[in-house]
Amino acid sequence: MRTRTMKAFTFKRYGKSPELGFDDRDYPSVGADEILVKVHAVGLNPIDNMIPTGMFKPVLHFTLPATMGSDLAGVVIETGSRVTRFKPGDEVFASIFDTGRGSLAEFAVVPERLAAIKPANLDFVQAASLPMVSLTSWQAFTERARLQPGQKVFIPAGSGGIGSFAIQLAKHLGAKVGTTTSSANIEWVSRLGADEVVDYKKQEFENVLSGYDCVLGTLRGDTIEKSTQILNPGGKIISLIGPLDAAFARDRHLNIILRFVFSLMSRKIMHLSKKRNLSYSFLFVRPDGAQLTQISKLIEAEQIVPVIDKVFPFTATKDALDYLAGGHAKGKVVVKIHE
Numbered sequence: 001m002r003t004r005t006m007k008a009f010t011f012k013r014y015g016k017s018p019e020l021g022f023d024d025r026d027y028p029s030v031g032a033d034e035i036l037v038k039v040h041a042v043g044l045n046p047i048d049n050m051i052p053t054g055m056f057k058p059v060l061h062f063t064l065p066a067t068m069g070s071d072l073a074g075v076v077i078e079t080g081s082r083v084t085r086f087k088p089g090d091e092v093f094a095s096i097f098d099t100g101r102g103s104l105a106e107f108a109v110v111p112e113r114l115a116a117i118k119p120a121n122l123d124f125v126q127a128a129s130l131p132m133v134s135l136t137s138w139q140a141f142t143e144r145a146r147l148q149p150g151q152k153v154f155i156p157a158g159s160g161g162i163g164s165f166a167i168q169l170a171k172h173l174g175a176k177v178g179t180t181t182s183s184a185n186i187e188w189v190s191r192l193g194a195d196e197v198v199d200y201k202k203q204e205f206e207n208v209l210s211g212y213d214c215v216l217g218t219l220r221g222d223t224i225e226k227s228t229q230i231l232n233p234g235g236k237i238i239s240l241i242g243p244l245d246a247a248f249a250r251d252r253h254l255n256i257i258l259r260f261v262f263s264l265m266s267r268k269i270m271h272l273s274k275k276r277n278l279s280y281s282f283l284f285v286r287p288d289g290a291q292l293t294q295i296s297k298l299i300e301a302e303q304i305v306p307v308i309d310k311v312f313p314f315t316a317t318k319d320a321l322d323y324l325a326g327g328h329a330k331g332k333v334v335v336k337i338h339e
Contacts, residue, residue: 067102149174
């Protein structure tokens, strides 16, 4: 009997030539606590481009060739024997980041606890744009920063995929928001809710902003180190892009060598933070269906709206990843898999 297959977008090896492309993969079988989803759309995230480089190889474990992608929205077509929250026909969205699986495929297996019913007012493309950026922002602001009304949070690159969501969530939580963007997007990020906007082509944010309580690290380079200058004593830096730190290594139960390596990597920012009485931590998003359900309520109440820059067909997945890597997306980049 011929095995049933599906199309998936994969990488074959780590490094400079990961051989990205389409593969025929076995049609997935569902475990007792899992649902099988016909994937309609996949939201792309910067980490999707980083994983094949091998940067996160010690932390994220894949069997090669590995299907790429983390976020998805689609329709449940099968449920495992112990699943109680979903039934075939349900429209769901989820992140399967850090599960060793990928979402850039015609079908995907999703652990029940990671999925949520799709917001009723969104289509699949809009819903697929949300999981990682919404969970990251939610965990950064409600768990790590414990953001209070009236506090000030700095979210660089406010027009990007994470920035455009994080600004809206911070405003919903009652915070004042500062951001950076280019001249063309100043008015737009202000409409999203930013109170102080710095045109990064004309000014250095650390010379303009002050009195902040929290910084969300979204940009590579020296932005995180510069941001220590705008924080009040006791302020928090929550970085999404590194450097990785020893606390992260401990949380992941990584070996003593990796703990040492990560503590070396974060030594400079730790020293700067300590000198200014700040705290630094690296945040690795945690997929969570219960949190997505709470976020869905905010979306349905139109407290937050998804921001989509560009939608690519499944056949142009490589172009979508290249476009995202260019770093100029205004909102999210989404791949549409099934109509």
